[in-house]
Amino acid sequence: MSRISINYIEFYCKHIDVIKAFYGSAFGWTFTDYGDDYTAFEDGALFGGFHRNPEETAGGNPLVVLYTKDLEGVKDKVIVAGGNITVDIFSFPGGRRFHFADPDGNVLAVWSE
Numbered sequence: 001m002s003r004i005s006i007n008y009i010e011f012y013c014k015h016i017d018v019i020k021a022f023y024g025s026a027f028g029w030t031f032t033d034y035g036d037d038y039t040a041f042e043d044g045a046l047f048g049g050f051h052r053n054p055e056e057t058a059g060g061n062p063l064v065v066l067y068t069k070d071l072e073g074v075k076d077k078v079i080v081a082g083g084n085i086t087v088d089i090f091s092f093p094g095g096r097r098f099h100f101a102d103p104d105g106n107v108l109a110v111w112s113e
Contacts, residue, residue: 004074007067008111009048012056019050034093063099064108071096071112078110 013019016039023029029041037052048062068074071089078100079085086107087099097111 002069004066004068004110006064007047008065009046010063010065010109011048011050012053012060012063013050014052016050016052061107065097066108066110068110068112071098071110074110075100 011019016033016037020031020039023041024031027043029043031042032040034040038049040047040049051063066074075085075089075098082103083100085098086101087109089096089098095111095113097109099107099109101107
């Protein structure tokens with residue numbers, strides 16, 4: 001079995017331009033935009049992103065994203081282990097992913113190319 005590890009962290013936000021200006025100025029992070037509602041960041045050690053999403057609350061918990069080469073297999077394991085799929089597999093620029101809630105309700109995502 002391949003090891004699954006934290007690969008990416010995603011935050012919700014209200015205003016992408018304000019977020020980019022803040023983190024760029026405060027910490028020197030660099031950004032790559034993917035449409036009007038998403039910007040990815042690099043801080044020199046970790047990659048992540050900010051997603052403008054009116055259905056989620058900015059300032060809430062970040063979305064921790066795990067990586068795997070076997071997306072469907074990991075999804076099946078999550079279900080068997082008692083997780084609940086909250087967003088089924090979908091495509092995005094660079095890959096595919098799904099979101100799940102663990103038994104305590106913590107939501108994470110898993111992605112693959």
